[in-house]
Structures are given as C-alpha cells and as structure tokens.
Amino acid sequence: MTNVPASRRYASSPCLASEIAPDYFDPLAVDPEQERDVARWRKAERARLQAERTALSVACRQVVGAALVGHLRGFLADRFGGARGRVFSAYWPIKGEPDLRGLMAELHASGVTIALPLVEQKAAPLVFRRWTPETVMVRGNWNIPVPPPDADKLTPDISLAPLVGWDAENYRLGYGGGYFDRTLAALAPRPFTIGIGFQSARLTSIYPQPHDVPLDGILTEAGVQTTRHET
Numbered sequence: 001m002t003n004v005p006a007s008r009r010y011a012s013s014p015c016l017a018s019e020i021a022p023d024y025f026d027p028l029a030v031d032p033e034q035e036r037d038v039a040r041w042r043k044a045e046r047a048r049l050q051a052e053r054t055a056l057s058v059a060c061r062q063v064v065g066a067a068l069v070g071h072l073r074g075f076l077a078d079r080f081g082g083a084r085g086r087v088f089s090a091y092w093p094i095k096g097e098p099d100l101r102g103l104m105a106e107l108h109a110s111g112v113t114i115a116l117p118l119v120e121q122k123a124a125p126l127v128f129r130r131w132t133p134e135t136v137m138v139r140g141n142w143n144i145p146v147p148p149p150d151a152d153k154l155t156p157d158i159s160l161a162p163l164v165g166w167d168a169e170n171y172r173l174g175y176g177g178g179y180f181d182r183t184l185a186a187l188a189p190r191p192f193t194i195g196i197g198f199q200s201a202r203l204t205s206i207y208p209q210p211h212d213v214p215l216d217g218i219l220t221e222a223g224v225q226t227t228r229h230e231t
Contacts, residue, residue, distance in 0.1 A: 038207045042173060049165050049173070049201050053096040065098045067221035068196060073103060075194070075217070075224060080158065084111040089128050089156035089191065092116060092137075092145050097162045098196055098221075105133045115154045117183070118146040125183040128154045156191040161215060163197025170195070170214040170226050171206045184213045192216045199225075 056064075076083045088107060093099045108114050108131075115128040119141040129147035140146035161180050165173030172195050174180055184190055199220040206212070217227040 035209065038209060042176070042206065045203065046164050046173060046176060050095060052200065053164075053198060056096065061096060061098070064198060064221040065100065068098045068219060069100060069103045071219050071221075071223050072100065072194070072196070073106075075219060076107075076158075080192075082110060082112070083107065083158060085113075086157040087113045087115055087128075087154045089115045089117055089154075089159040090131075091160055091162050091196075093162075094142075094144055098198075100160070100196070104131070108132055113154065115156055116147055117159075117179075118144070119179060123182075125186040126179050128156055130154055155187065159191040159193050161193055161195045163195045163201060163218070165201045165203045165206060166195055166197055166218050166225075167203050167205050168226060169205070169208070170216070170218060170228055171208050171212055172215055173201075173203065173206045178211065181211055181213045185211075194219060196220075 076088075080086060090100060090104045091097070093101070104114050114131045116131045117126040117128050120127045122141075129149075129151040130153075131147050131151070135147050135151065137145035138148045161172055161174070163172050164175060172180070184193065193215045195215045195218040197218070197220055199222045201220075202225075208214075214228065218225040
C-alpha cells in the first residue's frame with residue numbers, strides 16, 4: 001500500500017484482514033487499494049457470518065428471536081413510549097434473520113403504523129410501504145415478500161436494520177448492496193435506526209468507509225449493545 005509503514009501493512013487475503021489496525025482507516029482519505037482490501041475482507045466476513053447463522057437450529061433461532069422481541073419491546077417503551085402514533089419500519093426475515101413478525105402484529109394492534117422497506121428501483125434509496133397483518137404480500141426483489149404497489153408509501157420515524165455483522169461504533173455490516181446507507185443519506189429527517197442481529201456477529205470493526213452511516217442503536221439477544229444519543 002502507498003506510504004504505509006511495513007509494520008502496518010497486511011495481506012490482501014481476507015483471512016488475514018483482522019490484522020488491520022482499526023485506526024489505519026481514515027474515512028476521509030481512502031485510497032483505491034485500501035478500499036479494495038476492505039471490500040474483500042467484508043465479503044469474506046459476510047459469507048462467514050451468514051454461514052454461521054444458517055447453521056443454527058430452528059430452536060436456537062426461536063430463542064434468539066424471543067429474546068430480541070423482549071428487548072426491542074422494552075426499548076421502544078422506554079425510548080418512544082411504545083411508539084404509538086409513529087411510523088415503525090420493520091423487515092421481513094430472510095436468510096436466518098431474527099423473526100420479529102409477531103412483534104410487528106403486536107405493535108400494529110397497539111396503534112403503531114408498520115412499514116416494510118423494499119427496492120422499487122435498483123441503486124436508489126429504499127421505499128417504505130404500509131403493512132398490516134391483513135396485507136396480502138407480493139414478491140419483490142430477490143423474492144422477498146413485500147406489500148403490494150397500492151399500499152401507502154410512508155416515511156419512517158423509527159427503522160430497524162437487520163445486521164449480518166456489527167461493531168461497537170454502531171456500524172453495520174449488511175448484505176453489500178448499499179441500500180440502507182443510501183436510504184439513510186437521503187431521508188430528512190433521518191429516522192432513529194436500530195440494528196437487529198446476533199451477539200455472535202460482533203466484529204472488532206467493519207473498517208468504516210465514507211459511504212457507511214452509523215446506526216443509532218444496536219440490539220441483540222443479549223440486550224441493548226450501543227446507543228448514540230437520547231431522543
């Protein structure tokens with residue numbers, strides 16, 4: 001790498017990327033080689049974490065999901081008074097993600113407006129359509145069930161972000177498409193964003209790049225891990 005002391009260099013192989021010093025990555029001064037190395041490392045970590053998650057038993061995922069539901073319910077009650085009257089963007093679980101659909105129905109019944117994100121146009125910010133337990137879902141991008149085109153479009157006040165990986169600085173490792181970061185950058189005002197994931201998916205750092213947007217909080221089955229500010 002250009003102008004990097006020998007003691008701070010690292011192999012481009014993803015399996016050695018953990019040797020990178022976290023303070024080496026200046027988000028305001030990323031060179032192309034550095035960016036490629038981070039992208040390779042993230043691809044490897046993404047595959048590893050997804051494989052670990054997929055390997056979990058159904059019973060284990062149910063335990064994790066139940067714990068997360070309890071922590072999220074308590075967080076919304078403490079921070080947002082239960083979120084009644086607010087627009088709450090959740091997600092439809094895929095690829096072994098924690099299943100929060102029961103909580104979505106519970107919140108809907110308590111007066112929270114539920115929305116689900118979807119890709120309406122590739123390489124553009126996500127849009128959010130209203131969901132209720134009676135919504136007849138259709139297949140969206142990657143065959144993910146989404147509300148139909150005639151569902152109301154909403155702007156969330158609170159938004160969940162499923163995590164493949166996460167770090168203590170509130171940065172999220174997602175699926176690599178950049179949709180969530182692109183959406184947060186476009187929304188004004190920005191919703192309060194909560195990362196939802198497994199405790200075992202914690203990373204020392206995701207080595208944030210200029211396009212990465214930190215979340216406002218992260219919850220796992222172990223409870224609230226980080227929050228950036230009070231509301």
